[in-house]
Amino acid sequence: MSAPPGVILAGGLATRMGGGDKGLLSLGGQTLLSRVIDRLAPQVSGIALNANGDPARFESYGLPVLADSIDGFAGPLAGVLAGLDWAAEQGADAIVTAAADTPFFPADLVDRLQQAGQGMAAPLVLAATPDARRGQVRHPTFGLWPVSLRADLRQALNDGLRKVVLWTERHGGRDAVFPVGDTDPFFNVNTPDDLARAGQMHEALR
Incomplete structure (x- = not known):
């Protein structure tokens, strides 16, 4: 199977961090975004960054910067559409x-x-992890998305749809379940406390 291009979603408002770009926060001497690029690059054929506002702030990364085409910060699906x-x-x-x-x-x-996604006419897959209480947790910013459904996604967004899972289930989307070891592989940084915890996780993984 050939490697698809990758799109890093950085178009959120980061309200719980007080605004700004979470990806530009430092973790162990590198920005979060640098760490994501390093992890994604070997897996994909190329990378673009979905972000809104002045793209010049990401110039040093040398990536195409894709703004949402749907107004009003419509969430991760708008970033998927841009990608x-x-x-x-x-x-x-x-x-x-x-x-x-x-x-x-x-x-x-x-x-x-x-x-x-094997066997699907238009592979549409979200990452998920097992959860003892809820059974399974989807991680909707991590997925495989078919270009053939972009017109449908654009229409859904223009109609006001914002929840990722509502759209993926409409198209028979599947889950790829990833194991959780000592740390949650999909732990994300939403708050200053999360950033401190990420620092501890980074040290433990070194």
Whole structure:
């Protein structure tokens, strides 16, 4: 299976961090975004960054910066759509997304997503982890998304849909279940306390 392009989702408002770009926060001497790029790059054919506002603040990363085409900070699905539009221009059939605030995601993310999507006419797969209480938890910023559904996604967003899972279930989306060891691979940084915990996790993993 050929590697798809990757899109890092960094278009959120980061309200619980007091605003700004969470991806530019430092963790162990590197930004969160740098760590996500390093983890994603070996798994994909190329990377773009979904972010809104002045793209110049990301210039040092040397990535295409894709703004949402849907107004009003419509959530991760708007970033997925921006990525699908970019991928269509590259002639790609699909993209894999990763969040800019989740530095420990699996090194086999793309492989597992692609395996879970085998046999689907339009592979649409979200990452998930087992949870003793809830059974399974989906991580909607980590997924495999088919370019062929971008027109449908654009219409859904224009109609006001914002919840990722509502749209993926509409199209028979599947889950790729990832094991959870000592640390949650999809732990993400939402608050200053989360950043401190991520620092502890980073030290433990060194």
